[in-house]
Amino acid sequence: QVQLQESDPGLVKPSQTLSLTCNVSGGSIRSGRYYWSWIRQSAGKELEWIGRVYTDGSTNYSPSLKRRVTISMDTSKNQFSLKLNSVTAADTAVYYCARGATGASPGLWFDRWGRGTLVTVSS
Amino acid sequence: DVQLTQSPSSLSASVGDRVTITCRASQSISIYLNWYQQKPGKAPNLLIYGASTLESGVPSRFSGSGSGTDFTLTISSLQREDFATYSCQQSYSNPSFGQGTKLEIK
Numbered sequence: 001q002v003q004l005q006e007s008d009p010g011l012v013k014p015s016q017t018l019s020l021t022c023n024v025s026g027g028s029i030r031s032g033r034y035y036w037s038w039i040r041q042s043a044g045k046e047l048e049w050i051g052r053v054y055t056d057g058s059t060n061y062s063p064s065l066k067r068r069v070t071i072s073m074d075t076s077k078n079q080f081s082l083k084l085n086s087v088t089a090a091d092t093a094v095y096y097c098a099r100g101a102t103g104a105s106p107g108l109w110f111d112r113w114g115r116g117t118l119v120t121v122s123s
Numbered sequence: 124d125v126q127l128t129q130s131p132s133s134l135s136a137s138v139g140d141r142v143t144i145t146c147r148a149s150q151s152i153s154i155y156l157n158w159y160q161q162k163p164g165k166a167p168n169l170l171i172y173g174a175s176t177l178e179s180g181v182p183s184r185f186s187g188s189g190s191g192t193d194f195t196l197t198i199s200s201l202q203r204e205d206f207a208t209y210s211c212q213q214s215y216s217n218p219s220f221g222q223g224t225k226l227e228i229k
Binding site: 037045046047048049060062063096098100104105106107108109110111113114115116 | 124153154155156157159165166167168169172173174176178210212213214215217218219220221222223
């Protein structure tokens with residue numbers, strides 16, 4: 001059973017870079033047709049997709065965050081990472097890593113999630 | 124970008140009730156629509172993908188239907204553990220989610 005676990009950066013100061021890592025266990029991030037994704041949720045708001053990295057290393061980002069986001073994967077550690085620079089209080093949220101799956105049905109769905117980690121942007 | 128609007132935003136129901144939640148897309152998205160359940164302090168859990176395919180391990184009282192712009196999630200007979208927030212998600216374009224429907228005990 002594939003499991004995902006986010007790192008826990010806790011508090012990040014405004015204008016700094018938020019860095020998160022998702023450790024994947026129970027399966028290789030290089031195998032299958034999976035899109036390894038980051039999703040966040042601010043208090044009381046809807047889930048917001050940040051971006052994803054495919055098993056071949058290609059990436060795709062939300063247009064609203066594209067200028068500030070980098071997602072990468074480290075196959076030697078079976079991890080993928082998120083960097084969000086120039087953060088403000090509006091970036092305070094619970095950040096989830098998730099596995100995006102494809103299959104016989106059209107589209108992409110998130111079938112495995114980490115537990116989520118609260119990142120607070122504050123001085 | 125595709126916008127998803129769920130209705131109602133909140134709903135009170137009793138154990139044993141049949142409940143339907145609606146998700147409307149701002150443009151046609153075929154069947155590129157998925158449903159999740161989320162409990163407080165927990166990550167979302169996939170229920171339905173491809174508008175109507177039940178994820179493995181999800182009870183059969185959950186069902187999904189629809190195509191194009193209008194979709195529904197139905198719970199045929201509410202159980203106590205079903206009280207949670209439900210969200211739809213589309214993947215026709217860059218993924219986006221609805222605002223959620225909070226299902227509460229009456």
